[in-house]
Amino acid sequence: MDGCIFCKMVEGEIPTTKVYEDEAVLAFLDIGPLSDGHTLVVPKRHCTTVHECDPEVLAELAARLGRIAEAVVTAMEADGYNVLSNNGAAAGQVVDHLHFHVIPRKVGDRVFTQWPAYKYRQQQAQDIAARIRSRLT
Numbered sequence: 001m002d003g004c005i006f007c008k009m010v011e012g013e014i015p016t017t018k019v020y021e022d023e024a025v026l027a028f029l030d031i032g033p034l035s036d037g038h039t040l041v042v043p044k045r046h047c048t049t050v051h052e053c054d055p056e057v058l059a060e061l062a063a064r065l066g067r068i069a070e071a072v073v074t075a076m077e078a079d080g081y082n083v084l085s086n087n088g089a090a091a092g093q094v095v096d097h098l099h100f101h102v103i104p105r106k107v108g109d110r111v112f113t114q115w116p117a118y119k120y121r122q123q124q125a126q127d128i129a130a131r132i133r134s135r136l137t
């Protein structure tokens with residue numbers, strides 16, 4: 001897509017620190033890592049968010065994600081990793097080309113210091129689940 005920085009990377013117009021490439025995906029080091037080895041996995045076919053993406057493109061990406069994550073986590077001798085996709089500006093998406101962050105983690109690294117979990121009020125969970133279910137039928 002015109003003007004898309006990740007499409008330009010796929011086309012080879014912008015240099016990347018590539019870690020993997022095949023006919024469907026490109027994976028490269030994030031220029032602003034949260035930890036060493038922080039990798040972005042992107043589909044070669046442009047789409048913006050998970051729900052707007054052709055399921056076939058998603059499936060191709062998902063089929064490769066585990067292998068790439070395993071390589072990242074073992075190469076970095078990490079204790080674990082986060083797989084994260086920001087969808088929409090409100091969720092922190094800055095680059096409007098779907099991508100999955102693979103973020104290697106070490107015990108106690110404090111990469112994400114906040115996880116603001118809370119509890120639903122009585123009946124609230126049932127109501128919310130019903131609203132979501134109604135859009136999936």
Ligand code: AMP
Nearest residue numbers: 029030031032033086092093094095096
């Ligand atoms: P997001 O906030 O999920 O849209 O993440 C976009 C990510 O792309 C950020 O973590 C940026 O550091 C990364 N990024 C932006 N430009 C480049 C680039 N030229 N090479 C590698 N990573 C990039």
Ligand code: ZN
Nearest residue numbers: 004007046097
């Ligand atoms: Zn793109």
